[in-house]
Amino acid sequence: MSQLVFIVFQDNDNARYLAEAVMEDNPEAEIQHQPAMIRIQAEKRLVINRETMEEKLGRDWDVQEMLIDVISIGGNVDEDDDHFILEWK
Amino acid sequence: MAVKNKKLNLKDKYQYLTRDMAWEPTYQKMEDIYPDERFEGIKIVDWSQWEDPFRLTMDAYWKYQAEKEKKLYAIFDAFAQNNGHQNISDARYVNALKLFLSGVSPLEHAAFQGYAKVGRQFSGAGARVACQMQAIDELRHSQTQQHAMSHYNKHFNGLHDAPHMHDRVWFLSVPKSFFDDARTAGPFEFLTAISFSFEYVLTNLLFVPFMSGAAYNGDMATVTFGFSAQSDEARHMTLGLEVIKFILEQHEDNVPIVQRWIDKWFWRGFRLLSLVSMMMDYMLPNKVMSWAEAWEVYYEQNGGALFKDLERYGIRPPKYQDVANDAKHHLSHQLWTTFYQYSQATNFHTWIPEKQEMDWMSEKYPESFDKYYRPRYEYLAKEAAAGHRFYNNTLPQLCQVCQVPTLFTEMGAPTKLSHRQVVHEGERYHFCSEACCEIFEHEPEKYVQAWLPVHQIYQGNCEGADVETVVQKYYHINIGEDNFEYLGSPDHKHWMTIKGQKPADDNQDAA
Numbered sequence: 001m002s003q004l005v006f007i008v009f010q011d012n013d014n015a016r017y018l019a020e021a022v023m024e025d026n027p028e029a030e031i032q033h034q035p036a037m038i039r040i041q042a043e044k045r046l047v048i049n050r051e052t053m054e055e056k057l058g059r060d061w062d063v064q065e066m067l068i069d070v071i072s073i074g075g076n077v078d079e080d081d082d083h084f085i086l087e088w089k
Numbered sequence: 090m091a092v093k094n095k096k097l098n099l100k101d102k103y104q105y106l107t108r109d110m111a112w113e114p115t116y117q118k119m120e121d122i123y124p125d126e127r128f129e130g131i132k133i134v135d136w137s138q139w140e141d142p143f144r145l146t147m148d149a150y151w152k153y154q155a156e157k158e159k160k161l162y163a164i165f166d167a168f169a170q171n172n173g174h175q176n177i178s179d180a181r182y183v184n185a186l187k188l189f190l191s192g193v194s195p196l197e198h199a200a201f202q203g204y205a206k207v208g209r210q211f212s213g214a215g216a217r218v219a220c221q222m223q224a225i226d227e228l229r230h231s232q233t234q235q236h237a238m239s240h241y242n243k244h245f246n247g248l249h250d251a252p253h254m255h256d257r258v259w260f261l262s263v264p265k266s267f268f269d270d271a272r273t274a275g276p277f278e279f280l281t282a283i284s285f286s287f288e289y290v291l292t293n294l295l296f297v298p299f300m301s302g303a304a305y306n307g308d309m310a311t312v313t314f315g316f317s318a319q320s321d322e323a324r325h326m327t328l329g330l331e332v333i334k335f336i337l338e339q340h341e342d343n344v345p346i347v348q349r350w351i352d353k354w355f356w357r358g359f360r361l362l363s364l365v366s367m368m369m370d371y372m373l374p375n376k377v378m379s380w381a382e383a384w385e386v387y388y389e390q391n392g393g394a395l396f397k398d399l400e401r402y403g404i405r406p407p408k409y410q411d412v413a414n415d416a417k418h419h420l421s422h423q424l425w426t427t428f429y430q431y432s433q434a435t436n437f438h439t440w441i442p443e444k445q446e447m448d449w450m451s452e453k454y455p456e457s458f459d460k461y462y463r464p465r466y467e468y469l470a471k472e473a474a475a476g477h478r479f480y481n482n483t484l485p486q487l488c489q490v491c492q493v494p495t496l497f498t499e500m501g502a503p504t505k506l507s508h509r510q511v512v513h514e515g516e517r518y519h520f521c522s523e524a525c526c527e528i529f530e531h532e533p534e535k536y537v538q539a540w541l542p543v544h545q546i547y548q549g550n551c552e553g554a555d556v557e558t559v560v561q562k563y564y565h566i567n568i569g570e571d572n573f574e575y576l577g578s579p580d581h582k583h584w585m586t587i588k589g590q591k592p593a594d595d596n597q598d599a600a
Contacts, residue, residue, distance in 0.1 A: 004394055005394070010320075036305075037297070037304075064143075065153075067320060068156055071297060071320060071322075073326060074293075074326075074394065080100060088397070089398070
């Protein structure tokens with residue numbers, strides 16, 4: 001059985017960079033656009049890297065900033081200074 | 090003094106600002122300070138194993154929450170200043186907000202009280218901090234929802250006295266009793282009920298597809314508070330999953346206790362969300378996703394992945410999930426046809442779906458809609474056209490546990506009413522399902538005390554014996570304004586005026 005993790009962002013300027021970064025670092029992920037929101041799902045694992053986000057934004061980015069734009073998640077969370085990881089192990 | 094101001098990393102910061110703020114008591118015994126931690130039978134060996142994966146500390150909490158609030162209130166201001174209510178898809182939509190404000194927002198407040206209470210009851214500092222943050226979040230949700238909808242209250246009926254209605258109105262006892270049940274349980278059952286079963290497994294169904302639907306219907310204020318609240322929920326859901334894993338990892342004796350709670354609270358949450366199924370399929374004029382589709386994504390798919398992950402602890406999926414999965418084809422239709430009959434006693438309007446809406450339902454519910462439900466609407470529409478808009482004047486029989494009228498059907502038999510009864514100490518009790526009956530039989534001393542609105546009316550505790558008196562005086566529902574059919578209602582006429590479709594009545598203020 002497939003075991004998907006997912007993350008949902010508000011569809012706004014910040015989150016468009018987040019979505020871009022996620023898709024770049026997780027090329028197998030699937031992105032779905034729904035009214036006012038962006039939903040990304042992937043088999044077993046999704047990662048957001050601080051480094052990729054900082055490249056996209058052209059500024060320093062704190063991983064916890066994503067708290068402002070995220071709507072929902074599914075999967076075990078592991079967060080530190082460099083990553084936000086969603087995972088079914 | 091050239092000391093470099095080195096920034097703490099997230100893990101250290103969490104350790105210093107959370108765990109290290111706690112201390113070992115010396116004057117009093119731990120079991121006297123935290124007296125409710127043991128009676129449920131849950132065994133905690135080592136609280137230091139508690140993890141908050143977000144590693145959120147109070148300083149970061151205030152910083153991000155303040156930013157969320159600023160964004161949110163800027164949008165509320167813009168919405169009100171620009172008469173945003175005039176840009177929604179159709180005024181029928183506002184009825185979903187009436188249900189939300191009287192059914193859901195008071196639950197946010199109940200959650201605030203619940204987390205404030207259990208946050209005091211755990212001897213582990215990590216758990217106390219997480220509960221404290223969630224208590225503040227829930228208070229924020231209750232307040233922002235009331236602020237968002239106060240604008241609608243200036244222009245539409247039925248939104249004027251939500252907390253009063255929440256404590257009294259017959260169908261609002263469904264959400265109210267759900268939270269009262271959780272809050273009167275022990276602290277570990279409360280967390281399993283609300284943090285895990287409700288927040289992690291089920292609330293996505295309300296706050297993600299329904300809110301996306303609010304956006305699609307032009308309601309900028311609601312989608313914004315919904316998503317702002319849900320950004321906190323991402324944290325709550327993580328807490329919910331960690332809570333379950335933590336309890337299960339602490340001691341094997343905890344597994345059967347937690348499994349029973351999961352079975353119970355999945356079912357209680359599923360019954361509560363039947364109201365949301367109706368909001369999605371019937372109360373969003375512009376449709377995004379059907380209840381069945383939302384259930385497939387957010388329960389069958391995501392819940393499936395979750396329960397697969399929990400297998401390693403000896404946890405299986407909720408006992409009655411097959412009944413819930415089967416019900417996705419019927420739930421919203423059975424609810425709406427019931428509310429349609431009882432609109433004389435609700436703070437929102439009901440209506441027959443329009444033709445293109447029924448066609449959408451035929452497409453989304455190919456196995457059930459045309460066969461079982463379309464004919465009912467066609468009959469009711471014919472009756473209404475002939476001047477006999479149907480209202481059911483018999484008070485419904487309520488389930489002793491979930492308090493929903495016994496309106497659901499058996500799994501695999503959509504024309505057979507689901508009903509169970511048991512005699513307990515000489516009294517007969519009625520249930521909507523095997524699952525609710527089983528919940529009762531495990532704790533009859535709790536559920537015999539249920540405040541069932543219909544029984545209370547018959548016992549004379551609701552200021553009168555006739556529907557009109559109860560509705561007007563006891564519920565504070567304004568007869569002829571808040572209740573009955575949508576077509577021809579003051580809201581409907583007002584909306585026509587806004588849209589320039591018909592002249593206003595003489596006594597009606599223009600928008």
